[in-house]
Amino acid sequence: MLRIAVQAKGRLFEETMALLEESDIKLSATKRTLLVQSTNFPVEVLFLRDDDIPQSVATGVADLGIVGENEFVEKGEDAEIIKRLGFSKCRLSLAMPKDIEYPGVEWFAGKKIATSYPVILNKYMKEKGVSAEIHVITGSVEVAPGIGLADAIFDIVSSGSTLVSNRLREVEVVMKSEALLIANKDLSDDKKEILNELLFRMDAVKTAEDKKYVLMNAPKETLDAIVAVLPGMKSPTVMPLAQEGWCSVHTVLDEKCFWEIIGKLKALGAEGILVLPIEKMII
Numbered sequence: 001m002l003r004i005a006v007q008a009k010g011r012l013f014e015e016t017m018a019l020l021e022e023s024d025i026k027l028s029a030t031k032r033t034l035l036v037q038s039t040n041f042p043v044e045v046l047f048l049r050d051d052d053i054p055q056s057v058a059t060g061v062a063d064l065g066i067v068g069e070n071e072f073v074e075k076g077e078d079a080e081i082i083k084r085l086g087f088s089k090c091r092l093s094l095a096m097p098k099d100i101e102y103p104g105v106e107w108f109a110g111k112k113i114a115t116s117y118p119v120i121l122n123k124y125m126k127e128k129g130v131s132a133e134i135h136v137i138t139g140s141v142e143v144a145p146g147i148g149l150a151d152a153i154f155d156i157v158s159s160g161s162t163l164v165s166n167r168l169r170e171v172e173v174v175m176k177s178e179a180l181l182i183a184n185k186d187l188s189d190d191k192k193e194i195l196n197e198l199l200f201r202m203d204a205v206k207t208a209e210d211k212k213y214v215l216m217n218a219p220k221e222t223l224d225a226i227v228a229v230l231p232g233m234k235s236p237t238v239m240p241l242a243q244e245g246w247c248s249v250h251t252v253l254d255e256k257c258f259w260e261i262i263g264k265l266k267a268l269g270a271e272g273i274l275v276l277p278i279e280k281m282i283i
């Protein structure tokens, strides 16, 4: 049995649960229970505050954890990063009142900076050779300058709208962050085997995420040109249609180059293009 520590509620919760569900890990209950067993896979899920996840994994209370990189780095606990999960993407930035001119990082010298990430901020300031007063608060960091609690802040930024609504301006990006899968460094062989199966499933979900299954009707005279436009596949599936001179082409397309390729396919006479999501992809 492998125990995974995940955030009980907050910014990581929904995508963490979606990843487990898409990996076909069914849970008997998820509400108001701290420890929930899977009904179809040898894992149990421990619901914690994200602050406590790095330590629970480092000490072996949990075998795995899903936590923001910012929190993992801040806590400095000894656990292994197994996989970058690509969700809850954000950055840790320094921000200051938007109406004041910003000459460079030396502006922060002697200033009071409110943050929930003192370790990361302290390290950055040392590297820059700037000495500032770090004021630790656990939430609502962005309001600190407006109420005279600090001159500036160091906090999570994603869309930037919280900064804007507090009349702040992002001036230095200190680190980028995303959700991480972390593991205890001393997993038994049995646990490693379960982890490998879990990774196999997660990879199949992740690989499928930015791919689409595309079907189209293609005129036979442009078929070679259509096949040449389709990238990265060994060969698309080509099947004859009942209508003379036409065939059906099935392939997998990367979402990134999707619109560009669809445009070329249409120009080559492809019709009836169907685009379907892919649930899992094993390559």
Ligand SMILES: Nc1ncnc2c1ncn2[C@@H]1O[C@H](COP(=O)(O)OP(=O)(O)OP(=O)(O)O)[C@@H](O)[C@H]1O
Binding pocket: 007, 008, 009, 010, 011, 012, 048, 049, 050, 051, 067, 068, 069, 070, 071, 088, 089, 090, 156, 157, 158, 159, 177, 178, 179
């Ligand atoms: N606006 C955002 N956009 C994207 N990711 C975010 C955003 N805010 C936070 N995150 C990421 O999600 C993690 C959890 O954020 P959340 O705000 O839920 O934490 P919290 O309030 O400390 O929760 P907890 O109650 O578990 O301690 C952060 O550490 C960060 O990695």
Ligand SMILES: O=P(O)(O)OC[C@H]1O[C@H](OP(=O)(O)OP(=O)(O)O)[C@H](O)[C@@H]1O
Binding pocket: 011, 139, 140, 142, 155, 156, 157, 158, 159, 160, 161, 162, 163
């Ligand atoms: O750049 P933005 O898109 O505005 O996101 C940044 C905000 O998101 C997070 O807070 P959250 O909304 O999770 O609330 P919290 O302070 O209660 O954690 C974070 O602490 C920032 O305040």
Ligand SMILES: [Mg+2]
Binding pocket: 049, 050, 051
């Ligand atoms: Mg927290």
